[in-house]
Amino acid sequence: MNRTTIDLWVGIFVTMGIAALVFLALKVGNLNGAQLADPYPLTAKFDNIGGLKARAPIKSAGVVVGRIDSIKLDPENFQAVVAMHIDSRYSFPRDTYATINTSGLLGEQYIGLEPGGDTDVLKPGEVLKKTQSAVVLEKLISQFMFSKAAETAPAAAPEPSK
Amino acid sequence: MPMHYSGLAMLDGTVSAFRNIGTRVINAVWRLGYAARFFVSIMAASGTGFRRFNLILREIYFSGVLSLIIILVSGLFVGMVLGLQGYDTLQRYGSEEALGVLVALSLVRELGPVVAGLLFASRAGSAITAEIGLMKATEQLDAMDMMAVNPIARVIAPRFWGAAISLPLLVAMFSTMGVYGGFLIGAVHIGVDAGAFWGQMQTAIDFQRDILNGVVKSVVFGFAIALISVFEGYDSDATAEGVSRATTRTVVTSSLAILGLDFILTSFMFRG
Numbered sequence: 001m002n003r004t005t006i007d008l009w010v011g012i013f014v015t016m017g018i019a020a021l022v023f024l025a026l027k028v029g030n031l032n033g034a035q036l037a038d039p040y041p042l043t044a045k046f047d048n049i050g051g052l053k054a055r056a057p058i059k060s061a062g063v064v065v066g067r068i069d070s071i072k073l074d075p076e077n078f079q080a081v082v083a084m085h086i087d088s089r090y091s092f093p094r095d096t097y098a099t100i101n102t103s104g105l106l107g108e109q110y111i112g113l114e115p116g117g118d119t120d121v122l123k124p125g126e127v128l129k130k131t132q133s134a135v136v137l138e139k140l141i142s143q144f145m146f147s148k149a150a151e152t153a154p155a156a157a158p159e160p161s162k
Numbered sequence: 163m164p165m166h167y168s169g170l171a172m173l174d175g176t177v178s179a180f181r182n183i184g185t186r187v188i189n190a191v192w193r194l195g196y197a198a199r200f201f202v203s204i205m206a207a208s209g210t211g212f213r214r215f216n217l218i219l220r221e222i223y224f225s226g227v228l229s230l231i232i233i234l235v236s237g238l239f240v241g242m243v244l245g246l247q248g249y250d251t252l253q254r255y256g257s258e259e260a261l262g263v264l265v266a267l268s269l270v271r272e273l274g275p276v277v278a279g280l281l282f283a284s285r286a287g288s289a290i291t292a293e294i295g296l297m298k299a300t301e302q303l304d305a306m307d308m309m310a311v312n313p314i315a316r317v318i319a320p321r322f323w324g325a326a327i328s329l330p331l332l333v334a335m336f337s338t339m340g341v342y343g344g345f346l347i348g349a350v351h352i353g354v355d356a357g358a359f360w361g362q363m364q365t366a367i368d369f370q371r372d373i374l375n376g377v378v379k380s381v382v383f384g385f386a387i388a389l390i391s392v393f394e395g396y397d398s399d400a401t402a403e404g405v406s407r408a409t410t411r412t413v414v415t416s417s418l419a420i421l422g423l424d425f426i427l428t429s430f431m432f433r434g
Contacts, residue, residue, distance in 0.1 A: 004350045006219060006220055006223045007219060008259075009223055009227045010219050010222050010223050010226070012227075012229060013222065013227045013230065013328075013331065014222075014331065016230075016331070016335055017330070017331025017332070017334055017335060018331070018334075020331070020334035020335040020337070020338040021331075021377070023338050024270065024334060024337060024338060024376075025369060025373060026265045027360070028270065028337075028341055028363055028364070028367055028373070029364065029367045029368065029372065030392075055368075058391045093419050112228040140276075145191050
């Protein structure tokens, strides 16, 4: 069996196809990006997680250090239990603060870790105790409106007595 | 008396219309069953087909390599149009940096598999059907059978696998060209920041959810187009008119199959 030009063309074709797939995987997707090195688990409980979703990033000082595995509701005290994996290169103090932030005005939500000053670090499987819920825009607006109403109410009340 | 006759004639017309519908439905179901059996016999004959790999290589050349130009050029233009249209919409919200995400996401998830599949069905699928149909019309398939050469293993299976292997590779190239076209228009021509273009794209696009699902779609479409093309050719009437009808049917059926399958696959993949 001899080599033919068709073989060459098919070889070029298949190589181009595989190169395109690799391009899609590496350059368009993030296959090489946020690979976690030997991650360890942590959990955190929030009163309200807003629009947080599984696989959302965990960031500390803006750097991605982990990902969310799952989000469940604790049937005992009705808190959201967020299970996450953190890159083992990073360890955080025990009094680390976990907050739910939004990237940009309309971006996706992520968990931000703000390290405290404790000398002990969080061990695998431990629970982050200090958390801050997601900011719910409706609550914020209603709070603002009620406080405005409370400000104007005493001013309006004395008027009839005058 | 004339009324009676005309009433009977009307009844006769209605009956034949119903009969016509019935024949069409039965025929469609019959062909579907025949196609399923045909698919099984292709699979059964594929063992011998793969042992003579140069046959498949030849078919990859005819359906894949020769479709390269149309796929690459259309991918580039689709990406450039996405870049222009996407920029026009995104800049109203002041988020033109998300252009990369828009271009790549729409290409990798939907436009790549669907548009490349439609192009492939009309460029390569129709050629396969016409070739097999003509072989049948000129009794070449019967002649092979006479010589104890199984035409399904010798003619059908290589063409089926050639098309089924080619499409996923073509779709990947289409999406790549599209992303590059969007980059050319968005970053080079309009002046969106190139770093933001690639960076936002990489954070927003998930390998498993977006790219692998796109590859799964292209594989499914490849099998569907390949089966429809070889089946329509094999099942065509052995006349010039029959071959032309079968070729038309290949393009119509493949296009509808791609769009229908795309809806079903999307509803499974992106439900949550």
